[in-house]
Amino acid sequence: xxxxxxxxxxxxxxxxxxxxxxxxxxxxxxxxxxxxxxxxxxxxxxxxxxxxxxxxxxxxxxxxxxxxxxxxxxxxxxxxxxxxxxxxxxxxxxxxxxxxxxxxxxxxxxxxxxxxxxxxxxxxxxxxxxxxxxxxxxxxxxxxxxxxxxxxxxxxxxxxxxxxxxxxxxxxxxxxxxxxxxxxxxxxxxxxxxxxxxxxxxxxxxxxxxxxxxxxxxxxxxxxxxxxxxxxxxxxxxxxxxxxxxxxxxxxxxxxxxxxxxxxxxxxxxxxxxxxxxxxxxxxxxxxxxx
Amino acid sequence: xxxxxxxxxxxxxxxxxxxxxxxxxxxxxxxxxxxxxxxxxxxxxxxxxxxxxxxxxxxxxxxxxxxxxxxxxxxxxxxxxxxxxxxxxxxxxxxxxxxxxxxxxxxxxxxxxxxxxxxxxxxxxxxxxxxxxxxxxxxxxxxxxxxxxxxxxxxxxxxxxxxxxxxxxxxxxxxxxxxxxxxxxxxxxxxxxxxxxxxxxxxxxxxxxxxxxxxxxxxxxxxxxxxxxxxxxxxxxxxxxxxxxxxxxxxxxxxxxxxxxxxxxxxxxxxxxxxxxxxxxxxxxxxxxxxxxxxxxxxxxxxxxxxxxxxxxxxxxxxxxxxxxxxxxxxxxxxxxxxxxxxxxxxxxxxxxxxxxxxxxxxxxxxxxxxxxxxxxxxxxxxxxxxxxxxxxxxxxxxxxxxxxxxxxxxxxxxxxxxxxxxxxxxxxxxxxxxx
Numbered sequence: 001x002x003x004x005x006x007x008x009x010x011x012x013x014x015x016x017x018x019x020x021x022x023x024x025x026x027x028x029x030x031x032x033x034x035x036x037x038x039x040x041x042x043x044x045x046x047x048x049x050x051x052x053x054x055x056x057x058x059x060x061x062x063x064x065x066x067x068x069x070x071x072x073x074x075x076x077x078x079x080x081x082x083x084x085x086x087x088x089x090x091x092x093x094x095x096x097x098x099x100x101x102x103x104x105x106x107x108x109x110x111x112x113x114x115x116x117x118x119x120x121x122x123x124x125x126x127x128x129x130x131x132x133x134x135x136x137x138x139x140x141x142x143x144x145x146x147x148x149x150x151x152x153x154x155x156x157x158x159x160x161x162x163x164x165x166x167x168x169x170x171x172x173x174x175x176x177x178x179x180x181x182x183x184x185x186x187x188x189x190x191x192x193x194x195x196x197x198x199x200x201x202x203x204x205x206x207x208x209x210x211x212x213x214x215x216x217x218x219x220x221x222x223x224x225x226x227x228x229x230x231x232x233x234x235x236x237x238x239x240x241x242x243x244x245x246x247x248x249x250x251x252x253x254x255x256x257x258x259x260x261x262x263x264x265x266x267x268x269x270x271x272x273x274x275x276x277x278x279x280x281x282x283x284x285x286x287x288x289x290x291x
Numbered sequence: 292x293x294x295x296x297x298x299x300x301x302x303x304x305x306x307x308x309x310x311x312x313x314x315x316x317x318x319x320x321x322x323x324x325x326x327x328x329x330x331x332x333x334x335x336x337x338x339x340x341x342x343x344x345x346x347x348x349x350x351x352x353x354x355x356x357x358x359x360x361x362x363x364x365x366x367x368x369x370x371x372x373x374x375x376x377x378x379x380x381x382x383x384x385x386x387x388x389x390x391x392x393x394x395x396x397x398x399x400x401x402x403x404x405x406x407x408x409x410x411x412x413x414x415x416x417x418x419x420x421x422x423x424x425x426x427x428x429x430x431x432x433x434x435x436x437x438x439x440x441x442x443x444x445x446x447x448x449x450x451x452x453x454x455x456x457x458x459x460x461x462x463x464x465x466x467x468x469x470x471x472x473x474x475x476x477x478x479x480x481x482x483x484x485x486x487x488x489x490x491x492x493x494x495x496x497x498x499x500x501x502x503x504x505x506x507x508x509x510x511x512x513x514x515x516x517x518x519x520x521x522x523x524x525x526x527x528x529x530x531x532x533x534x535x536x537x538x539x540x541x542x543x544x545x546x547x548x549x550x551x552x553x554x555x556x557x558x559x560x561x562x563x564x565x566x567x568x569x570x571x572x573x574x575x576x577x578x579x580x581x582x583x584x585x586x587x588x589x590x591x592x593x594x595x596x597x598x599x600x601x602x603x604x605x606x607x608x609x610x611x612x613x614x615x616x617x618x619x620x621x622x623x624x625x626x627x628x629x630x631x632x633x634x635x636x637x638x639x640x641x642x643x644x645x646x647x648x649x650x651x652x653x654x655x656x657x658x659x660x661x662x663x664x665x666x667x668x669x670x671x672x673x674x675x676x677x678x679x680x681x682x683x684x685x686x687x688x689x690x691x692x693x694x695x696x697x698x699x700x701x702x703x704x705x706x707x708x709x710x711x712x713x714x715x716x717x718x719x720x721x722x723x724x725x726x727x
Contacts, residue, residue, distance in 0.1 A: 041384060041409060042411070043385070124558075125558045125559060127555060127558060128559065144554050146557070146558060147553075147555075147557050148554070149704070233557070234695075235694055235698060236698070237554060237557060237699065237701075237704065239695075251691075255688070256691060258688075
């Protein structure tokens with residue numbers, strides 16, 4: 001390329017870069033600064049050094065929220081990916097009305113999370129919920145899906161899985177359709193069965209897709225908030241057993257009016273996501289096959 | 292290259308238009324502020340005031356009042372701006388920091404000290420004196436709510452007290468006489484036992500702890516205790532009066548089993564349980580009257596009685612006020628509108644639309660008569676033993692802590708005395724850290 005072309009290139013991306021700097025990078029830097037401050041009302045804050053971080057180190061609530069978030073992620077991401085793969089493989093067949101099924105699976109993705117939470121909250125209702133109504137056909141026990149401290153986190157995770165399947169499925173589906181058919185034909189010649197083909201061809205060929213999806217879903221699951229906020233809520237007896245790290249951030253920023261501390265919690269999450277993602281990129285060399 | 296050139300031009304045009312737009316915006320604002328500087332109550336320059344409120348239900352009445360005001364003040368137009376309550380104070384605080392608060396807006400007692408002590412509100416005492424306005428037109432607790440360091444900052448708009456709502460149909464079926472002003476909590480307990488029918492999922496009363504105002508605050512006060520001390524330096528939860536009152540509320544769930552559990556009331560709010568005929572009695576505020584009256588399912592099945600008493604009668608009173616921004620651009624016009632909002636005429640518009648109890652003395656009757664199917668006079672009579680809603684500089688954070696601890700205790704995760712101890716310690720620490 002000629003020298004002049006670079007100038008043009010930079011000019012072309014300048015508007016986007018300016019926007020990114022102004023609306024993404026600058027707030028991040030500001031947040032780093034704000035996490036070292038203590039807030040009073042009306043936007044007044046003062047420098048308080050490492051106070052917030054010291055407080056966080058001894059805050060049992062933050063650590064238990066972190067624990068909840070990790071458990072939530074460890075359930076949601078693998079289960080979600082496994083179920084999405086099954087759905088994608090099934091929907092990659094030649095059956096009648098396939099677009100209808102694909103649409104049905106994808107619907108939760110384009111539904112507002114708040115609406116999803118409200119509907120599931122109603123399904124999960126201990127006294128009048130549809131789920132317990134169905135279970136009532138077999139037994140008389142009423143399950144407190146969202147208010148039993150041992151169960152609520154898993155009930156919430158189930159909804160997270162349900163609403164993530166559609167998106168993952170579409171990505172995996174496109175990955176499946178990108179696998180050259182001659183590989184399967186060759187395998188058939190060698191006498192491989194359906195299962196053998198799936199594990200020896202499909203899964204390895206999908207590994208770049210899985211890598212992308214696992215990075216994306218771990219990042220988004222670590223930031224889970226709206227399901228907990230809408231389905232459990234600040235006044236629930238089980239909030240302590242279900243609150244995630246972003247919920248903690250929300251609580252301190254908006255319920256307790258303690259924005260400096262809230263920002264330091266956000267910084268903790270930022271650090272965790274950064275480390276996890278770096279590790280994922282390091283480890284991918286061992287299991288991701290690029291053609 | 293030619294193509295690149297035209298693209299660049301396009302970008303430049305877009306950037307320039309964006310800039311000129313924001314430039315134009317700035318110009319417009321500085322223009323109006325120029326007007327504001329020179330304007331006074333006597334000038335007739337057209338002025339637009341922003342009036343911030345949070346209740347959609349009351350918007351029609353507020354717009355009616357604004358239109359009425361415009362008839363006598365043709366140069367002042369009032370725009371009603373609605374922000375949902377959950378975001379209202381958050382937004383107000385942010386706009387205060389950015390110097391763009393509405394000119395006139397609603398304020399509640401819990402948030403008032405914070406705004407007044409941070410010098411965000413227009414002091415009204417001088418205006419009130421020079422206009423010979425009698426603050427005895429309003430119930431005294433309401434005037435006190437909007438007084439800070441002996442200066443009045445707001446006109447009381449409306450108030451609410453707490454009553455015992457009950458389902459007449461459930462009472463008839465259980466052959467229990469309706470509650471009345473003579474009841475104490477023992478009598479309520481007897482009735483609740485008769486009304487509870489676990490097989491049908493019907494309970495006597497809902498002992499929820501998500502809102503102190505509609506529940507345990509009242510019991511603590513009735514038992515001779517206090518929620519917050521008069522000097523606002525400590526909470527009264529560790530006093531025996533408070534502990535006893537909360538223990539009674541707790542026993543309704545765990546000992547007598549006449550209330551749904553906290554888990555049940557989390558899945559389905561006590562309000563929904565009451566509205567669907569699963570709760571026979573429900574302590575809540577006067578503001579629910581209009582909601583019940585609009586719900587066909589229970590409209591004619593429910594009524595209201597005074598709260599039962601413990602060692603004495605007591606109910607929490609809370610209320611709203613209209614205030615103006617101190618740094619507003621049209622404070623003279625804002626005062627004119629405030630004066631009208633505080634007038635009998637405005638109160639009558641509010642009362643006859645039936646949404647809230649107007650604060651102006653003598654206009655409460657209009658509200659009582661707007662829903663003759665309920666004994667609404669109960670809420671007005673309660674004024675004689677009403678106690679002010681507890682407040683401090685940042686009471687919202689304290690309430691958050693209280694709800695958290697009490698929910699843990701009432702759902703059986705920690706013993707109640709432990710929760711009371713933790714609440715008192717945490718709250719008192721927060722009170723000590725509050726300024727002003």
